[in-house]
Amino acid sequence: MPERTVEDRLREEYFDLLPDIRHVVEHMKAETRHRLLAISGRLDKHEQIKVDSRIKECESALDKLRRREQGRIFDQEKSYTLKDLKDLAGVRVLVFPRSRLEEIDIALRPIFESRTADPILGDGGETLALKYWGYCPEASSKVPGEYQIVPMLTGLFWTVEHSAIYKPSPRYKDAVRTPQMQALRQKVLEALGAFEEEFERLVRDEKS
Amino acid sequence: MKDLARKEQALRDAGYKYHFDRALYLNRTAKKAFSIEFIEDKPADELEQKIAEDAPGPGWHFFFTKEPSDAVQRELSRVLG
Numbered sequence: 610m611p612e613r614t615v616e617d618r619l620r621e622e623y624f625d626l627l628p629d630i631r632h633v634v635e636h637m638k639a640e641t642r643h644r645l646l647a648i649s650g651r652l653d654k655h656e657q658i659k660v661d662s663r664i665k666e667c668e669s670a671l672d673k674l675r676r677r678e679q680g681r682i683f684d685q686e687k688s689y690t691l692k693d694l695k696d697l698a699g700v701r702v703l704v705f706p707r708s709r710l711e712e713i714d715i716a717l718r719p720i721f722e723s724r725t726a727d728p729i730l731g732d733g734g735e736t737l738a739l740k741y742w743g744y745c746p747e748a749s750s751k752v753p754g755e756y757q758i759v760p761m762l763t764g765l766f767w768t769v770e771h772s773a774i775y776k777p778s779p780r781y782k783d784a785v786r787t788p789q790m791q792a793l794r795q796k797v798l799e800a801l802g803a804f805e806e807e808f809e810r811l812v813r814d815e816k817s
Numbered sequence: 818m819k820d821l822a823r824k825e826q827a828l829r830d831a832g833y834k835y836h837f838d839r840a841l842y843l844n845r846t847a848k849k850a851f852s853i854e855f856i857e858d859k860p861a862d863e864l865e866q867k868i869a870e871d872a873p874g875p876g877w878h879f880f881f882t883k884e885p886s887d888a889v890q891r892e893l894s895r896v897l898g
Contacts, residue, residue, distance in 0.1 A: 679852040679881040680893050681839050686886060783840035786853045788821035 615683040616671060622691050623667045629749035630664050633698035636748035637720060637756060638662040641700050644716045648709070655812060657761060658713070659703040670694055672779050681783070695727070695742035696755040705761035706809040713758055714739055720756065722746060729757070732795045737763055762801040823861045831868045836897075841879075843897065848872050850897070851880045858882050 641660050649658055665673070670691050675681050683689065691697065702717070704710055718724065721743025729738040738759040745754055759767070775782050785794055828851070833842040836850075843850040849872050856864060859882075872878045877894045879885055885893070 676840070678889075679854050679883065680841060680850075680879065680885060680889060682889055682892055682896075684886050684889050685892075686888050780837045783853065784835075784837055786840060786857075787835055788825040788856075791821065 615685055615687075615689055619671050619674065619689060619691055620667060623670055626691060626697065626752055627664075629752040630697045632748040633745055633752050633754040634662050634664050634700070636745050637698060637700045637754045640720045640745070641702060641717060641756065644719070645702070645713065648712060648716060652709075655705075656709065657703070657705045658709070659761070661701045661703070663699055663701075665694070665697045665699065669779070670697060672782075676782065692751065692753075695753050697752055698754040700754070700756040701764060702756065702758045703761045703764040704758060705805070706812070707760045707805055708809060710739065710758055710760070717741075717756065717758065720745065721754070729759075731798055732791060737798060760802070760805055762805050763798060766797060766801055820861050821857070824856055824864050827861065827865050827868055828856070833868075839893070839897075845897075848876065849878045849880070850893070852882065854882050855880045 638660065645658055645660070652658065673694055673696075674689055674691065675683055678684065702713060704713055721741065722745070724741040724743040727740045727742060728736045729740050731737050738757050740755065740757045742753050742755040744750060748754075757764075774784075784790055828842045831844065832846065833844045833851070835841075836843050839850075840853045841850045842853070842856065849868075851864070851867070859867075867880055877890070877897060879890060879893065
């Protein structure tokens, strides 16, 4: 009988963890919606908050661990665990305008017993989105969850990028790591940020 | 970013191509491969020096920030051909 590979063991672990992953994502989604109710109720017409959730698929989870290895190859002599991934259960809150980010950040603080900040940074070190991970003991003590609070246009760009490029062809995830692609991606993110800021300024001016 | 552009140019000038599946810049004639992490981590001067060096032996030579195990080197050499 052929020896079991790292991939075989990780797939088995994934399906052992799957009920917990489902509990965590459902719990986080409900908590997020509940904690945002007060803010959602007093949004202006042009303002939006959208809550998305997802369970990371088995092969995406393996791929993420594999991409931590240089050469994108598992060392069959090393041991790996999917519990090292913080985003098996994930919630993303898309926010427009950016001026709402802070109060949403405060409102969502109690989701985890204790949360660890891991912001998503741009090439210049600027914060593109807030990201936290932690445990919801009511849902699972084994699987952590992650939530992101993202300016809407940036988040939608990531969603389009994911569904148009990475979802059908995960091998292209590392394409954006080349210097040329990083520079172009940074320009897109800067343009989206500038667009949102200018729009917000116009809305503020009109109101004042 | 300027430094990264210089590094990418150095790799292109020396005939290195990007391998999406492995996130490596490789040159099949020189049998040398640089991980994207090595390229991001090391200064441009060091990268250019490593590009210019002759490979020490007949097989693939990998430039990683952390020395890959023998098993990983064997498997990568097999898949890269």
